[in-house]
Amino acid sequence: MALKPKYIAVIFILILSMIIVFHLTPGGAIRFYIAFHGNPFAAVKAIIIPGYFLDCGWQYIVEGYNDRETGEKLCFFYLRKNAVGLWVVTSVGTGP
Numbered sequence: 001m002a003l004k005p006k007y008i009a010v011i012f013i014l015i016l017s018m019i020i021v022f023h024l025t026p027g028g029a030i031r032f033y034i035a036f037h038g039n040p041f042a043a044v045k046a047i048i049i050p051g052y053f054l055d056c057g058w059q060y061i062v063e064g065y066n067d068r069e070t071g072e073k074l075c076f077f078y079l080r081k082n083a084v085g086l087w088v089v090t091s092v093g094t095g096p
Contacts, residue, residue, distance in 0.1 A: 023087050024086065026048075026060060029079055029087035029088060030062060030077050031044075033089045034065050038068050046062050047062070049062075058078065059076060059077070060079065072094055073094065077092050078090050
C-alpha cells in the first residue's frame with residue numbers, strides 16, 4: 001500500500017516544524033544535536049547550564065552527555081544564531 005502524496009507532504013511538514021521548534025531556544029538546539037548524534041535518552045536527561053559569549057559563540061555547559069564514538073564526556077557546546085534566527089551548534093568539545 002503506497003502512501004498518498006498528501007500524507008507524505010503532511011509528514012514532511014510535521015518533521016520540518018519539529019526541527020524548527022527545537023532550534024528556537026539554545027537548550028532545544030543542544031538537545032536536538034545530542035539526539036541526532038545517536039543518544040536520544042541523553043538528550044532528555046542532559047543538564048544544560050548557560051555560560052557566556054566567546055569568539056566562537058555562546059558557551060553552554062552540558063552535563064550527562066558522552067560521545068558514542070570516542071566515549072569522551074563532551075560538556076562544552078558553542079552556539080550561534082543563524083541568518084533566520086534559529087540557534088545552531090557550532091562547536092562541541094571537552095574543554096573551553
